[in-house]
Amino acid sequence: MLNTYVVYVENKPGVLTRVASLFRRRAFNIDSLTVGRTEKPEVSRMTITVDADYDQARRIEANLYKLVNVLLVENITTVPAIVRDLAMIKVAATHEARSHVLELASVFRARVVDVAPESLIIEITGGEDKIDGLLEVLRPYGVLEMVRTGIVAMRRGNKSSVALPTPEEPAYAATDDDLSQSV
């Protein structure tokens, strides 16, 4: 089953490598991984989709938390969420085919962002199914190039249920005992 995680990490060099390396090392296959900025400059946000059963999914979450730079992990597979992928598709569109391609694009509410004599670039945003659907109907015309961002996801409704730990309010505040070697 495909699991979708939203992972908040400290915005520091090398954190993406740590996350990617974890999946490689534990032999979990990443289906898609996106990373980008958030409303807080010190925090980056990843959306990761992985094929895993229930127990594996729990262990992925636990392993992510073991990375010191990971702030918060949410498995949003089963919660109501908006999931979006963006694709740019360069499709062959000669004179005769052009109007058909434009029609298909408009049915899918995709936008044409570049027009050339022999081709068009179509930009589409949506769930993965929708993009797959457009791709399928465009294929007979000749898909010359395609790029997809991988999905980003966000819970519906109020803000995420759990507050993000910050340097001022960390997940665990080290006590003086913790910080002395005599422990």
Added chain:
Amino acid sequence: MPKTGAQILWECLEREGVTHVFGYPGGAILPAYDALKYSKIHHVLVRHEQGATHMADGYARASGQTGVAVATSGPGATNMVTGIATAMLDSSPIVCITGQVGSKLIGSDAFQETDITGITLPITKHNYLVTRADELAQTLREAFYVARSGRPGPVLVDITKDAQQSSCEFDWEAAKPQLPGYRPDLSPAPKEYEQALELIHNSKRPVILLGHGAIVSGAMREVRDFAERAGIPVALTLLGLGALPASHPLNLGMMGMHGEAWVNHTIQEADLLIALGMRFDDRVTGNLKTYAPNAKKIHVEIDPAEINKNVKVDVALVGDLREVLLVMLPKVESLDRSEWLDLIDRVKGDSAVRDIQNLPDSGHLYAAHVINDLWREARGSNTVVVTDVGQHQMWEAQYYKHEDPRSLITSGGLGTMGFALPAAIGAKVARPEAEVWVVVGDGGFQMTMCELATIVQENLKINIAIINNGFLGMVRQWQEFFYERNYQATPLLNPDFAKIAAAYGIRNATVTERSQVVPAVQSARQHDGPMLINFHVEQEDTVYPMVAAGAALHEMIRRPSPIVETAADE
């Protein structure tokens, strides 16, 4: 007054309680070595950086304190990799400090440049690259805190040469760790305690599986109280040995691939496994499909990523073992389990006659004899045995009866040959009053025997027992059982180890008969310097019982029957 990064390094280490570091200098770490003259820290010069990491590891395991290893960039740093992985797999708190080329040169393939944070990323608990002196204090405080808290592990701090050389104001108090996402303090929910207690109270045939976590957590007393109150027998992992005294009536002994037969049978017959600070390594479970088929499982473990990794459990209590047991202890009911304990005793009686100790003295020197004699002579609450990896390691685990925690130091998870000698140096530095014995095979000894020079240079009283059978014995044993005795690349042409010891000025003896074992051990104990004893043991002896890799835990290869009969006849 501003201080250089190099000065800040040593001052931070001192403030973290570090008194000894194990290291080897080189170009990129030279500024730090130059500043050592201002520090009270004693630097132990090793002969190979791998040795430095094993020493830091041995130091940590013997004392519970964080061990520190230092190396230069490039080859110095990469030589540490094996030691770091060893510490990672056995949850040992060490901090490795490496020099790095100047920050402006990073990425240019400069002389002795290597991406050591990239290389060690999967084998450290966490690592850092420090390019500025003013980042150093906070980073080092974080490194020590991460290394020893929660499930301990190795942390590497890579410091560029310019970060060591440049200066900044040093304020220890202001450099507090900032680890907002770090969670070393998990504890179970009340409902999980209730579920665990219910399983325990309903169980007729429970077994405790006790691991290294008991020692790391300092839960020896709580484990004993728990086992005694509930009347539950205890099986131990290799790294758990010493967490409950071997002489305790509820202590069954070691489980797993070379565990005692009755222990493995007990586990297979149990209706409840209570795993305390252990992680169901494949070496203790055998085939997972047939593992303890009728048992419910409770897993008390500090690392949530270990839950349901190898064995699916019914109740998981994620937290520090000692704290979890302190909560459970008042609620554990005392139950009469004599029927179950009697049954175990009967199985034990059957297995005990097959023991090599019952072999007649035919003039052959068996490793088991050497280790048993060593135990009789040297046992005591302040004796630390450090073993390498292979047959001798298993014989030590079987025939040396460990009464105290931190009295056995061995590489379990990674199985690192060459570990014993340097780890023993670390143990002796951590506990100078302890009697330290290295028990090592002739193969593993030759991997790190350069550290004999470190022993001499540091004037350390360490006793070395080489269990010399002229083979890579455990590999030979696998070839015997599973590769039709095709002894490819396992016979060793060894040097005269006594002469090697002599070359270092180390007292030495060679033993070929059983009658010489005790006098040699006594002579080593009486000598006030290091001593090396070369025990020439039976060449093709085999560790029994053995659960073949992938076999069920109760399907053990046992000592061949003619010997059983001989033993029974005696």
